[in-house]
Amino acid sequence: MDGKIETSLKTKGGRSNFGKCVIAVLVAIIFLFPLYWLLSMSFKTDGESFGKLVTYYPHSFTLEPWIKNFSDKDFLLSLKNSILIAILSMTISIGFGVPTAYGMGRYKVPGSKSFLLTFLVTQMLPASLMLTPMYLIFNKVGLLGTYLGPALAISSGSIPFIVITLRPYFKGIPVSLDDAARIDGCGVIRSFLSIMIPAIKTGVITVIVISFLNGWNDLAYSMTFNVKPEMRPLTANIFKFQSKYGTKWNCIMAYGAILVIPVVLLFVFLQKYIVGGLTAGAVKE
Amino acid sequence: MSIAAKKRLEGYGFIAPGFLYVLLVLGYPLVYNIILSFKNVDVKTFASGTSKFVGFANYIELFHDPTFLLVLKNTFVFTIACLAIQFTLGFLLALLFSQKFTFAGPIRGLVLVAYMMPMSVTAMLGKNMFGVTEGVINDLLMKIGLINAPVEWLVSSSTAMIAVIAVNCWVGIPFNMLLLTSGLTGISQDVYESASLDGANKFQRFFYITLPLMKSSILAVLMLGFIYTFKAFDLMFIMTSGGPLNSTDVLGTYAYTLSFTKYEFSQGSAAALVLFCCLFVIGLFYLRLTTKEDD
Numbered sequence: 333m334d335g336k337i338e339t340s341l342k343t344k345g346g347r348s349n350f351g352k353c354v355i356a357v358l359v360a361i362i363f364l365f366p367l368y369w370l371l372s373m374s375f376k377t378d379g380e381s382f383g384k385l386v387t388y389y390p391h392s393f394t395l396e397p398w399i400k401n402f403s404d405k406d407f408l409l410s411l412k413n414s415i416l417i418a419i420l421s422m423t424i425s426i427g428f429g430v431p432t433a434y435g436m437g438r439y440k441v442p443g444s445k446s447f448l449l450t451f452l453v454t455q456m457l458p459a460s461l462m463l464t465p466m467y468l469i470f471n472k473v474g475l476l477g478t479y480l481g482p483a484l485a486i487s488s489g490s491i492p493f494i495v496i497t498l499r500p501y502f503k504g505i506p507v508s509l510d511d512a513a514r515i516d517g518c519g520v521i522r523s524f525l526s527i528m529i530p531a532i533k534t535g536v537i538t539v540i541v542i543s544f545l546n547g548w549n550d551l552a553y554s555m556t557f558n559v560k561p562e563m564r565p566l567t568a569n570i571f572k573f574q575s576k577y578g579t580k581w582n583c584i585m586a587y588g589a590i591l592v593i594p595v596v597l598l599f600v601f602l603q604k605y606i607v608g609g610l611t612a613g614a615v616k617e
Numbered sequence: 618m619s620i621a622a623k624k625r626l627e628g629y630g631f632i633a634p635g636f637l638y639v640l641l642v643l644g645y646p647l648v649y650n651i652i653l654s655f656k657n658v659d660v661k662t663f664a665s666g667t668s669k670f671v672g673f674a675n676y677i678e679l680f681h682d683p684t685f686l687l688v689l690k691n692t693f694v695f696t697i698a699c700l701a702i703q704f705t706l707g708f709l710l711a712l713l714f715s716q717k718f719t720f721a722g723p724i725r726g727l728v729l730v731a732y733m734m735p736m737s738v739t740a741m742l743g744k745n746m747f748g749v750t751e752g753v754i755n756d757l758l759m760k761i762g763l764i765n766a767p768v769e770w771l772v773s774s775s776t777a778m779i780a781v782i783a784v785n786c787w788v789g790i791p792f793n794m795l796l797l798t799s800g801l802t803g804i805s806q807d808v809y810e811s812a813s814l815d816g817a818n819k820f821q822r823f824f825y826i827t828l829p830l831m832k833s834s835i836l837a838v839l840m841l842g843f844i845y846t847f848k849a850f851d852l853m854f855i856m857t858s859g860g861p862l863n864s865t866d867v868l869g870t871y872a873y874t875l876s877f878t879k880y881e882f883s884q885g886s887a888a889a890l891v892l893f894c895c896l897f898v899i900g901l902f903y904l905r906l907t908t909k910e911d912d
Binding site: 352353357359360363364370427428429431432433434438441445447449452454458459461463466467469487488491492495520524545548551570571585591596599603606 | 624646649663714728730731751753756790795851872873900903
C-alpha cells in the first residue's frame with residue numbers, strides 16, 4: 333500500500349517536473365529579455381540601432397560602441413568616480429554598521445528596543461526627503477563637490493540595513509564562543525574582530541556586497557551633491573552621455589551594460605549570500 | 618565598577634558608532650527639513666540669510682497647486698497599480714518556484730538580477746524599449762497583432778504612466794517573488810500532506826492552509842512594497858523626467874524639481890515631508906509587525 337502511493341507520486345512528479353521547467357524557462361525568457369536587449373543593442377552599428385526596422389540580434393556585429401565608451405575621457409573619469417564612491421561608501425557603512433550590529437546582537441543594554449526602532453524607521457527614509465536638507469547642510473560645511481558628500485549620504489541608508497541584517501546573525505553565535513575567547517585571553521575588540529566576524533562570514537559578505545551596490549547604483553545623492561560632471565559617477569552622467577550620443581542607442585546601451593556587468597558578476601558568484609541577506613533583512617522568519 | 622556595568626559600557630561602545638552616525642547624518646537633516654518646510658528658504662534668502670518663519674504657508678500653497686494634486690494622485694496610482702501587479706504575479710511565481718524541480722534554483726536567482734541592477738540603467742532601457750519607432754515593445758505588439766500602429770508610449774500623457782508602471786513591475790515582481798518564496802518554503806510539508814489525506818483539493822489547500830500561514834509574510838511584502846514604490850525617484854527621473862505634462866511626476870521627482878530646478882528649498886522640503894508622512898503611516902504598521910515577534 334505504502335509502496336503504491338510512493339510510486340504514483342513519483343510518476344506524477346516526473347511529468348509535472350517537465351511542465352514546471354517549461355513554465356520556468358518561459359518566465360526566465362520574459363524577465364531576461366530586457367537584459368538581452370541591452371547587450372544586443374550594444375553590439376549593433378549606428379545605423380542598425382537607429383534604424384526604423386527593429387532587429388532582434390545584431391545583423392552586423394560590432395564592438396564600436398564599447399570602444400567608443402572606453403576611449404572617451406569623460407567616460408573613464410565617470411567610471412573612476414563610480415568605483416571611488418562605491419568603495420568609499422562601502423567602507424564607511426561597514427566600519428560604522430558592523431560594530432553596531434554586534435553590540436545590538438550580543439549585549440543586553442537598556443534602550444536597545446528604541447535603538448532597533450530607530451534603525452527600522454531610518455530604513456524607510458526616502459532619498460528625496462534627505463536631498464534638500466543635506467544639500468543645504470553640505471553647502472555650509474563644504475561637502476558639495478566632494479566624494480565624501482554622496483558617500484556619507486549613501487552610507488546613512490546602508491548602515492540601518494547592515495544593523496538589521498547582521499544583528500540576528502550575531503545573536504545566533506553560541507555563548508560558548510565568547511567564553512572560549514575569554515579563556516584564550518582575547519580582549520573585547522580582538523574577540524569581535526578575529527572570532528565573531530569570521531563566525532558569521534556569510535552575513536558579512538552579504539552586507540559588503542549590498543553596501544557596495546548601494547554606492548554603485550546611487551543616482552540621487554551623487555547627482556545632487558556633485559554639480560560638476562567631472563565628479564559624477566556613471567549613473568548620474570547618463571543624461572550627459574544621452575545628449576552626447578544623441579540617437580546612438582548602441583553607445584548608450586554599451587554604457588548601460590558596463591554599469592550592469594559588475595552587478596551581474598557579483599550576483600552570479602555570490603547569489604546565495606545576496607538572496608539570503610535580502611530575505612533576512614526584510615521579513616522576520 | 619561592577620561586571621554588569623562594565624558589560625553595559627562595552628555594549629554601548631559597540632552600538633555607538635552606527636547609532637550616532639544615523640542620528641547625525643539622518644536625524645539632523647530630518648529635523649532641519651521640518652524646520653525648513655515652515656520657512657521661506659529659496660536661493661536668495663538662503664544666500665543672504667534673511668529667511669523667516671511663514672507657518673503653514675508652504676503646505677497651503679502646495680495643496681492649492683493643481684500640479685501638486687496631480688502629482689499626489691500620480692504617486693498613489695503608480696504605487697497601487699504596481700503593488701497589485703507585483704504582488705499577484707510575484708505570488709504566482711513564488712508558488713511555482715517554491716516547488717522542487719530541475720531549474721527552480723538557478724532561474725529564481727537569474728530573475729532577481731533585475732532587482733539588483735541600477736535603476737537608472739533600467740529606466741534608460743525602458744525609455745528605449747518603449748520608443749515609438751525604435752522600440753521593441755511596439756514592434757512585438759504589432760507582430761502579435763495587438764496593435765495596428767505604433768503607440769506613442771512616452772510621448773503621450775495618457776500612456777506614459779502605463780510604461781513606467783510596466784518597467785517598475787519588471788523590477789518589483791522578482792522582489793515580491795523572493796520574499797514570498799521564503800515565506801512559502803517555511804510552511805511545513807506535513808501540513809499539506811495531512812490535508813490531502815483528509816481529501817482537501819488544491820484550491821482548498823491554498824485558501825485554508827497557504828494563505829492563513831502566509832499572513833505575516835504577505836503583510837510584510839505589501840508594506841515593504843508600498844514603502845519602496847511610493848518613494849520612486851530614479852525611474853521617472855531618467856525615463857520620463859516626470860513628463861509629458863507631469864503625467865508621470867511623483868512626489869519624489871516633484872520635490873526634487875522644486876528644490877533643485879526652481880530653487881524653492883522650503884517648498885521642496887514641504888513636498889518631501891508629505892511623501893514622508895504617507896510612508897510613515899504605512900511604516901508604523903510594518904514596525905508593529907516586525908517588532909511584535911522579536912524577543
